[in-house]
Amino acid sequence: MSGRVGDLSKEQEDCLQKFKGRLKDVLKPGHDDYYLLRWLRARDFDLNKSETMLRNHFSWRKREKLENIADWECPEVIQKYFTGGLFGVDVDGCPVWIDPFGQIDLKGMLKSAKKADIIKAKVQLLEKLHSETFLDLSKQKGQRVESLIILYDLAKLGMKHLYKPGVDAYCEMITMFEDHYPETLKYAIVINAPRFFPIAYNIVKPFLSEATAKKTIILGTNYHDTLYRYISPEQLPVCYGGKRTDPDGNPTCRSQIGQGGEVPLSYYKQQMLSADIDNAVCVSVGRGSSLQVECEVAVKNSAIRWQFSTQGYDIGFGVYRRTTGERQKASKMEEVVPTHRVNSHLVPEDGSVTCTEAGTYVLRFDNTYSWTKAKRLHYLVEVLEPDTEDFTNPNSSQASFHIKPE
Template identity: 30%
Template sequence: MGKLVSSSSIKMVVSSETRAGILEQFKRNIADCQLVDDNDDYVIKWLVVRNFDLVQAEKMLRRSVEWRRANGVDEILHQWSPPLVLVKYYPMSVIGNDKFSCPGKLTLKFWRKKNYFIYLFFINENETVAVLIASFGKADWRGILQSVTKRDYLRYVIYMAEKNYATMRKTSLLTGKSIAHQTFIIDLDGFSMRQRTYRPFREIGIEGIKMSEANYPESFRRVFIINAPKVFTFVFSMVKPFLHQVTLDKISVFGFDKNEWSAALLKEIDADQLPVYYGGTMTDPDGDPKCSSKLCMGGQVPQSYYLKVMKPIPKSYMTSLKLSGGSKTKLEYKIIQANSMLKWEFMTQEGDIDFGIHYMEKNGERVDLVNNKRNENNFTLEEGEIVCTRPVLYVVEFNSYNCLRSKEIWYRIIIDFP
């Protein structure tokens, strides 16, 4: 543990046909996209995570633009209020900046070699980078996930990502310094076996990672995982397949040797930007070394926040659907008018089912708008909506995980025209 696998540059050899410049070509290719941020610092991230493959980078970005529109992401900070339990007990906070805090930009340089161009991309080390601390080990994940629906939890992950990006963009404008990345500290101290073996936490964690990697690429400059227990290697092996290589290259994992990981943190972060608890000099006004007024450290969730456990009662307007063990059902909806709203609600008394929404491109490629989400809660009504931005065939899919038991689902899906 403790080794940081990272590279200061990403190299890619491309043919002379692209000598006009990958970045400028990419910007022309996506000129019709309504981006949340058209700054070069934002645009270039999609190229980096796809190794400057113009086709793959454009495909990834366009899918994300579609995902944002379908799920109302651009409006989430203004039109959605997160559940109080997440605000109080979700253990992630911005604490300060790292050492690289002078004005700077992402840089793309070119080096010609015979008939090829080698493109070097690197982060200018004169860039302000926000520092995030996530005390994952101290969080009551069972309590959190029993207090909110899966939909609200994932929306909060989006909400936090959008909030962080909005703060970075605002600070960039105010200071004139480029702020395009974050340094992320994940503290696993207190991460118990009870938490690790809680299947809903593992599954929603992977779902959140997949969503973040698909829509918030190249977000981190460095990722420090500290106080990792020995079994973390097994946990990390389940997560790694869902992380881009450029993300993996930035991750450094440390055990419980505070001298080792605090020294590594202080190489990247000035002491006055880091709480005493993490090896810095920052304290609260009352001397608290954890800076509890600035950092959410998680903690036990009171049961008063728990969702009420009630046997679901199907509503009269719902349709009944039976799934045999291990089977799936696809419901198709032809959208004839762009920007129609597809709304759903469903429930099951058996739980343990998969739900997702996608459409198919003309070339047969599948585009997921609501990723298949495992629903184990058989006591609540699941509901939501997406904007159907394209007049194509949309597919709603239910999948039964349990191969031995059949499931009965009650659902209602309607299409509202704009």
């Protein structure tokens, strides 16, 4: 049995009635069986876990003052440069959120808006989805609508999207969605997944529930036939093989779907001179010397991600791969990222690189050009391995990935 209204086993029905009894002190008239079953399904009808989840949710709503969320004014930069928008319905009449996520400027967004406000903007959207969109579509359809499809377009996604503060913020949004809006997702369909997608997926996968992972469909560039099984061309923009455009003929339908783009510097807030990097290592790089930070990469196509800042002065930075098992000078190693001077005393530096081969990689902080000043350095370095799922679709002539839903 699906665990939905009209499709409950005897055990599930008994569990629902007990759930109502346990929560009678906090339930309101609008908390009907459809609502309560969402929380039960999210915890596989485990009464204790479902009760804890829902009570935590009620406490969170009170703490975040969500009764006034509709009146909150979202910062302009988020309205203009965050990607995505509700657009059309799927073949069953459920709403579709289309998100060209590959075009978002995560660094620019977090330098221009508070992380809390970015997450709050998503909460405001989800509240409107449940209080207005689902109800309107339910009336039109004549039966309950309570879930949506999210279509993620990862075209233009690159290594810059591994920007750690941005990834951390996105993972917080996933956790918020899983904890407070369970069973809202019908399917997540990812299209134009790039070759380094297994690395990105491995970062976010720990934040996905098992149910969400099973609802995820990951595709490459040959996505149209599969996509049409869920969303008809009549409900898609022309840029995705559909038949809809903006009134002015724009094929991306940007009047309804935020297209992201680089955030102008005019939105940036004043930067601190030294980065506040969580768990950073703090060292001094002596005058006329360099510091080599070693990274052991065991799996090819992993990525090395770094953040660092210096106090008062710039520093040189480069990435190398050892060609022997012993410590080497930079001139003897394979150059991966050429050494260059970085103004990390003005703006915290971050970046990443894909390691096409396993081995020992060296991040070299170069202060050999300075004979008078040592440099105080704060750095964080991580090795990100690709997911072990076999994403390659052997039936496709182009790069394609897939996870079949159950």
